[in-house]
Every structure is written in structure tokens, then in C-alpha cells.
Amino acid sequence: MTNVTKFGAFVDIGVHQDGLVHISELSNHFIKEPSEAVKTGQIVKVKVLAVDAKAKRIVLSIKQLSAPTGRPAAKSAAKPEKPASKPQPTMDEKLAALSMKWKSR
16 A cells, blocks of 8 residues: 555555555445555555556455455355256257257148
8 A cells, every 4th residue: 555545545556557446445344434444555455447548547446356244255165056856858859849849830
């Protein structure tokens, strides 16, 4: 962090222009002041949301790289599959059924 203001924090991302993390993109929970979430000199990971070269603005986010409050960052277990009530027809079976339908006309 190069600077913390009332509306967010500026981050040096290694290019000529610092990027801005708006207060709404600092944390997954409500904060009144950016200083509740970050401090000047702190090293953070950010995601680039937008770049406006003409206006010389780089929009960043910290919260989009962190998990929402109360949820794990990544799911390690695969979702259980729903039990099928009947077997799904194969593509060949579907084509054969369509072929029979068209022949009967």
C-alpha cells in the first residue's frame, strides 16, 4: 500500500501508475474506514478489475481474491451426483428415436 485514503487504498503494482482499491473492494464485510482493513506499507495481493489508459486509472480488488465470510476458499471435495431415476439415453439411441419419428410421417 502506498497510501490509504477515506475512499480506498492505492497500491504500487509495478507500473508507472498506482492502482486504486476502492473501500467496497477491500473486504468481504462492511468497514467504515479503509484503515480498518489495510495499512500504508502493507503488502497485499490484488486482482485487476479494469484499466483505463486514457484516464490513467487502474481499478483493483482485494476481496475478490479472498473467500466470502463463512465459506471456504476452494471446495476440495467433488459434489455428489444426483441419483438418476432412469438411465439417460445415449446419443445413438436419441438419433434412432428421431429417425423413427421422421420415418413414420
